[in-house]
Amino acid sequence: MEVVETIESSFLVNLLYLLGAVAFVWGLRLLSSPDTARKGNTYAAIGMGLAIIGALIEPVQNGGNNNYGWIAGGMIAGALIGFPAAKKIKMTAMPQMVSVFNGLGGACAMVLAIVELFQNQGTTMGLGQAAIVYFTLLIGAVSFTGSLLAFAKLDGRIKDKHVTFKGHSILNNILLLVVIGFMVFLMINGGTQGMIIGFLIVSLIYGFSFVAPIGGADMPVVISLLNSFTGLSAAAAGLIFGNQLMLVGGILVGASGTILTVLMCEAMNRSLFNVLIGGFGGGAVAAASDDGKVAKTANASDVAIQLFYSQSVMFVPGYGLAVAQAQKVVKELDDILEANGVDVKYAIHPVAGRMPGHMNVLLAEADVPYPKLLDLEDANSALPNTDLVVIVGANDVVNPAALDEPGSPIYGMPVLNVWEAKNVVVLKRSMSPGYAGIQNPLFFHDKTKMLFGDAKVSIQALVAEVKNL
Amino acid sequence: MDTIVQFFNGNLLLIYLLIFTVILGFEVISKVPTVLHTPLMSGANAISGVVIVGAILLIRQSDPTDYFSLSLGLIGIILGMINVAGGFTVTDRMLEMFKKKKAKS
Structure with a gap:
């Protein structure tokens, strides 16, 4: 098959593909406002439907074979797996689900590239075409195993320390060179089936290995990056089949993943390179802040009284909120406080949680109106006028070391300046440092009190206490 | 070099599509809050x-x-x-x- 579309396509098919591409773009455009976003998703889904119809009726080489039975079987099986999974999944587990779906998309592109290579055995592919096919295979495979590892990490099935070791980034660099070298060799010389399978295996290993050292607070970056890889693999597969719609869809996804990757890196003030090297935190920096100081503790009734008599309260949710499934109780507390004239807001740091926008989805699930969710800048300007900040399962995003300890691994990362508020309460299970393993001087700050315990249990206690006031 | 020129000339429309879609994608998606x-x-x-x-x-x-x-x-x-x-x-x-x-x- 040529890269350029040589098959004569009918007018109807071309029209379907064109409308499909427009629906994708228009759908993404409508995603830019919460009011129209749902419609946008529906448009994109319709675009996908048109694309599939187009693919089913497009005139193809060896026409007449069609094998519609195989196609129907595959589509039914996929739908039977996909729909129930999407209906059942908890909002707190969204990062895992997105990772899995992402990996499957990459795997699909990878499979297409393998077949293309095997079918073209013995014939000479042009260099351009060969480059496209091997690129599809590589990116698809990396996205596949990378996403599966990201899923396993997010789901707590694999701990970072199980899959990584000192100097892992050196191994990754070597692997990357091997993969690229191998790819160039195969592009120029063509490959036997054994070599193609060898290249596939190396690519799969690289995908796994490149995600291995990245963990914890860096997950939003890596998920975004894998998202953009899957988009690229779909776009490259589109070039293999000379299908413009696949190209457009893939590139849109690639663009979306790339933008999110950049935004997440900016939110942590780190370069992508720095993230990929991995090993965030855990350095020798922890010591400085906690010498001799003791964190003050509070009990639920103290905090309840403080909440009740505040004029403005700001919740700062983090991954701990998701783990404790505490979003609904937070909303309950919010309702009671609002009923008593307390102004309640939420401060959402861009990298709070394990994927971009994770906290927003959880709070939306709990019926918190989105105008109450403040982003980093708005929250920081509102904080000096806030009476009480309640931190629920967030840690690194409220760490003052980011501003005043040049030695800290998170130095320079924009954080929520919660210490500018009049009082801070930290809901936390224990004094252990956050996911990144960095001690947080905020816990020892004059304004801070700690309320120990599971976030959900603590907030339930607060709800009960506030109701009694 | 010849192959590159050939590839470029042969796929010019596709290359246009690619570049414009990249630009469009970035424009549309950077507006998402x-x-x-x-x-x-x-x-x-x-x-x-x-x-x-x-x-x-x-x-x-x-x-x-x-x-x-x-x-x-x-x-x-x-x-x-x-x-x-x-x-x-x-x-x-x-x-x-x-x-x-x-x-x-």
Whole structure:
């Protein structure tokens, strides 16, 4: 098959593909406002439907074979797996689900590239075409195993320390060179089936290995990056089949993943390179802040009284909120406080949680109106006028070391300046440092009190206490 | 060098499409607010399921006795369809929650 579309396509098919591409773009455009976003998703889904119809009726080489039975079987099986999974999944587990779906998309592109290579055995592919096919295979495979590892990490099935070791980034660099070298060799010389399978295996290993050292607070970056890889693999597969719609869809996804990757890196003030090297935190920096100081503790009734008599309260949710499934109780507390004239807001740091926008989805699930969710800048300007900040399962995003300890691994990362508020309460299970393993001087700050315990249990206690006031 | 020139000339329209789509993609997506980043990601994910088009074309072009291509194509369709069906459904579920909120407040 040529890269350029040589098959004569009918007018109807071309029209379907064109409308499909427009629906994708228009759908993404409508995603830019919460009011129209749902419609946008529906448009994109319709675009996908048109694309599939187009693919089913497009005139193809060896026409007449069609094998519609195989196609129907595959589509039914996929739908039977996909729909129930999407209906059942908890909002707190969204990062895992997105990772899995992402990996499957990459795997699909990878499979297409393998077949293309095997079918073209013995014939000479042009260099351009060969480059496209091997690129599809590589990116698809990396996205596949990378996403599966990201899923396993997010789901707590694999701990970072199980899959990584000192100097892992050196191994990754070597692997990357091997993969690229191998790819160039195969592009120029063509490959036997054994070599193609060898290249596939190396690519799969690289995908796994490149995600291995990245963990914890860096997950939003890596998920975004894998998202953009899957988009690229779909776009490259589109070039293999000379299908413009696949190209457009893939590139849109690639663009979306790339933008999110950049935004997440900016939110942590780190370069992508720095993230990929991995090993965030855990350095020798922890010591400085906690010498001799003791964190003050509070009990639920103290905090309840403080909440009740505040004029403005700001919740700062983090991954701990998701783990404790505490979003609904937070909303309950919010309702009671609002009923008593307390102004309640939420401060959402861009990298709070394990994927971009994770906290927003959880709070939306709990019926918190989105105008109450403040982003980093708005929250920081509102904080000096806030009476009480309640931190629920967030840690690194409220760490003052980011501003005043040049030695800290998170130095320079924009954080929520919660210490500018009049009082801070930290809901936390224990004094252990956050996911990144960095001690947080905020816990020892004059304004801070700690309320120990599971976030959900603590907030339930607060709800009960506030109701009694 | 010759191959590159040849490739460039032969695929000029595709290259135009590629570049303009990249620009368009960045323009459209950079307007999506932080609140919607998770739905954006899962929606984009569903769109990347467009690879299913390739899998369908692959199966349709395959010889009915070429079980290698048919099996891998089948796997491709299943993977792509999970992505498409699951991705759009889960995105809709999320966005439904956002919409409901607006009506209430």
